[in-house]
Amino acid sequence: MGPFIIRRLLWTVLLLILISGITFFIFYELPTADPAALRAGRSPSPETLALIREQLGLDKAWYSQLWTFLSDLFFHFDFGTSYVNDLPVREQLFERIPATGFLVLGAAVVWVVVGVSIGIVSAVFRGTVWDRLLMGGALLAISAPVYWLGLVALYLFSDDIGKFGILPGSGSYQDADGFFEKGHALVMPWFVLSMAFAAIYARLLRANLLETLSEDYIRTARAKGLSERRVVLRHAIRSAVTPIVTVLGLDIGILFGGAILTETVFNIPGVGRYAFDAIERGDLATIQGTTVFLALGVAVMSLIVDVIYAYLDPRVRY
Amino acid sequence: MALLEVRNLSVQFETDDGVVQAVDGISYSVDQGQALGIVGESGSGKSVSSLTVMGLTRARNARISGEIHFDGKDLLAASAEDLRQIRGNEIAMIFQDPLSSLHPFYKIGKQLVEAVQVHQDMTKAQARDRAIEMLGLVGIPDPRKRIDSYPHEFSGGMRQRVMIAMALINDPKLLIADEPTTALDVTVQAQILDLIQRLQSELGTAVVMITHDLGVVAEVADDIAVMYAGRIIEKATKETIFAKPQHPYTWGLLKSIPRLDTPRDQELVPIAGRPPSLIVKPQGCSFHPRCPYRHDACLPQDPPLEPVPQDPGHGVACVLAHDRREQIWAELRSHA
Numbered sequence: 001m002g003p004f005i006i007r008r009l010l011w012t013v014l015l016l017i018l019i020s021g022i023t024f025f026i027f028y029e030l031p032t033a034d035p036a037a038l039r040a041g042r043s044p045s046p047e048t049l050a051l052i053r054e055q056l057g058l059d060k061a062w063y064s065q066l067w068t069f070l071s072d073l074f075f076h077f078d079f080g081t082s083y084v085n086d087l088p089v090r091e092q093l094f095e096r097i098p099a100t101g102f103l104v105l106g107a108a109v110v111w112v113v114v115g116v117s118i119g120i121v122s123a124v125f126r127g128t129v130w131d132r133l134l135m136g137g138a139l140l141a142i143s144a145p146v147y148w149l150g151l152v153a154l155y156l157f158s159d160d161i162g163k164f165g166i167l168p169g170s171g172s173y174q175d176a177d178g179f180f181e182k183g184h185a186l187v188m189p190w191f192v193l194s195m196a197f198a199a200i201y202a203r204l205l206r207a208n209l210l211e212t213l214s215e216d217y218i219r220t221a222r223a224k225g226l227s228e229r230r231v232v233l234r235h236a237i238r239s240a241v242t243p244i245v246t247v248l249g250l251d252i253g254i255l256f257g258g259a260i261l262t263e264t265v266f267n268i269p270g271v272g273r274y275a276f277d278a279i280e281r282g283d284l285a286t287i288q289g290t291t292v293f294l295a296l297g298v299a300v301m302s303l304i305v306d307v308i309y310a311y312l313d314p315r316v317r318y
Numbered sequence: 319m320a321l322l323e324v325r326n327l328s329v330q331f332e333t334d335d336g337v338v339q340a341v342d343g344i345s346y347s348v349d350q351g352q353a354l355g356i357v358g359e360s361g362s363g364k365s366v367s368s369l370t371v372m373g374l375t376r377a378r379n380a381r382i383s384g385e386i387h388f389d390g391k392d393l394l395a396a397s398a399e400d401l402r403q404i405r406g407n408e409i410a411m412i413f414q415d416p417l418s419s420l421h422p423f424y425k426i427g428k429q430l431v432e433a434v435q436v437h438q439d440m441t442k443a444q445a446r447d448r449a450i451e452m453l454g455l456v457g458i459p460d461p462r463k464r465i466d467s468y469p470h471e472f473s474g475g476m477r478q479r480v481m482i483a484m485a486l487i488n489d490p491k492l493l494i495a496d497e498p499t500t501a502l503d504v505t506v507q508a509q510i511l512d513l514i515q516r517l518q519s520e521l522g523t524a525v526v527m528i529t530h531d532l533g534v535v536a537e538v539a540d541d542i543a544v545m546y547a548g549r550i551i552e553k554a555t556k557e558t559i560f561a562k563p564q565h566p567y568t569w570g571l572l573k574s575i576p577r578l579d580t581p582r583d584q585e586l587v588p589i590a591g592r593p594p595s596l597i598v599k600p601q602g603c604s605f606h607p608r609c610p611y612r613h614d615a616c617l618p619q620d621p622p623l624e625p626v627p628q629d630p631g632h633g634v635a636c637v638l639a640h641d642r643r644e645q646i647w648a649e650l651r652s653h654a
Contacts, residue, residue, distance in 0.1 A: 216418035222374055223413075224433045224484070225406030238423050314468045315422060 100270035111194035119205025150265035253301030257294025327384035355535030358545035416477035475506035
């Protein structure tokens with residue numbers, strides 16, 4: 001296991017360098033917009049532009065720019081400086097991680113619990129009305145865009161504009177203090193964000209479980225005289241959830257890079273909201289920072305997933 | 319009274335393609351400590367009939383009729399819970415592929431302990447001791463250490479030994495072995511059969527051995543039932559089946575296995591054609607389309623299993639006259 005983790009870590013670093021490099025080329029070398037013009041603000045003089053070019057090092061050759069960018073990032077963990085307010089991107093990003101983390105992890109708990117339960121019920125009662133209702137509902141939940149769901153939820157349940165004002169609405173997270181108040185403010189975002197995921201996990205688990213239930217070792221478990229409950233919950237689920245762990249890890253990694261739509265609809269000051277604002281303002285350094293951060297999240301989570309998988313499936317040895 | 323008595327058992331499955339007549343009115347019985355071999359091709363209904371004894375074919379699309387009596391209990395009328403308590407406790411089963419039949423994620427110790435604890439009021443430590451004892455009994459070397467291994471860490475033969483240990487751990491009265499040696503190497507097959515025989519005589523367990531391999535039943539069984547297309551077409555003691563078979567299908571099976579006591583240039587004779595569909599069965603005797611001795615009398619109806627003259631324990635389902643059957647078998651044997 002040790003050598004495997006080291007090998008994977010080295011690959012992860014290599015992957016991050018590659019992704020950062022690609023990000024750099026997309027933003028600085030492809031003729032999308034002139035970074036200096038973005039930085040300079042409205043109708044700058046040619047002198048200002050030249051000055052900014054020098055400050056940002058844009059007048060240097062591309063490889064030396066790339067080197068500066070990568071060495072800042074990897075040796076100093078420096079994500080650059082925001083074009084808008086001149087603050088370091090790293091600090092601003094890190095400030096927003098707790099909000100995103102709370103949102104994503106809470107939602108992950110909701111969608112795993114809901115998705116797995118629905119998946120089990122659907123598989124065990126396969127072909128019945130319950131199965132069809134639940135799978136139909138899942139299809140609806142997958143098809144509904146998260147911003148639309150968010151707006152509908154706010155319209156129905158938020159305590160300011162909602163028809164049944166029972167939950168804190170948009171922007172309440174920012175005003176909330178302490179763990180429980182913040183958690184209360186996140187109830188609606190958790191459910192909105194987890195709807196589609198819960199539906200996907202339910203379908204995935206149902207399919208896995210149906211496959212597992214026809215395995216020989218399930219027949220053995222029944223032949224041993226185990227109760228059907230134990231057969232499903234101990235023997236079948238154990239195999240059926242294992243692939244779901246992989247998907248879960250990557251989903252959390254991706255969302256850590258910003259649950260952009262949810263954070264925007266509910267006005268939660270997280271990484272996604274930060275990226276959204278940066279895109280609106282053309283804040284290149286910040287966009288780039290959040291992009292690299294997203295890549296980091298996915299790479300680290302996929303490493304964690306691989307390690308967990310080896311524990312879950314004793315046949316896997318690295 | 320017989321330990322297991324199956325009477326006129328039929329099992330049908332409703333599928334999208336039609337009703338599958340998997341088992342079509344079979345009867346057999348197994349006495350305490352006896353071994354019955356059920357022989358037939360894939361799809362002859364031999365596995366389905368045994369899974370039905372275990373109550374494992376109960377499903378929404380299954381239609382089961384007939385009678386199954388085990389140790390004085392009516393298994394077809396038994397509730398799911400009663401059956402569950404019999405399964406793994408009084409009737410145990412082992413399967414064809416021991417790798418896929420053991421849960422890949424659990425250590426074998428856990429799977430054995432679970433089998434004990436579901437039926438007996440034992441602590442984990444007691445159940446574990448029992449598991450180690452059983453692993454030793456089935457010939458797993460160093461069971462105290464091996465109990466903490468995962469199934470994939472065993473060889474095929476050792477895995478089947480683990481399955482046998484798990485099946486016999488609660489001292490069942492009946493062991494159903496469904497093709498227990500099919501997935502194993504020939505040398506390992508013999509070891510597993512020896513093991514089953516040894517345990518059968520030591521523990522007094524009755525055995526139903528399901529196989530397509532006459533060599534396997536020759537080793538283990540006292541009685542043999544030959545199944546074809548969901549029916550038993552011949553039933554007798556092992557000696558009788560090998561010495562005086564009466565059904566053309568049994569002849570075909572016997573002629574298609576290689577023997578050491580025949581000349582080497584003797585060709586094996588496969589049975590022509592393929593097993594029939596169980597959805598649309600041939601009219602009359604199910605075997606007649608493949609039978610070299612078919613004639614008009616085969617068509618009107620599927621012949622019932624009837625005792626052979628002078629041997630009431632030997633049943634055969636064929637419309638050929640007894641004399642004619644004796645004559646054909648004598649010819650077949652002299653060619654060999």
